[in-house]
Amino acid sequence: MIGAEQLVNSETCERRRRWSLKYPGLRISLMRALYIALNAGLLADDPEKAAESKFIEIASNPGLD
DSSP states (O other): OOOHHHHHHHHHOHHHHHHHHHSOOSOBOHHHHHHHHHHHHHTSSSHHHHHHHHHHHHHHTTOBO
């Protein structure tokens, strides 16, 4: 299934779409990492530990921008 980011890239420029498919993002923004960690915390039995673990995982791989 195509995601929103892929759809935007394919509508904007064919070269950009191909580049984004060939080279995955190396780092993610701090806000994106926080939202992912928050989501993990909301879905877990131990929210604080789950959010902390997820944020540490994201920060180490692929890394923060």
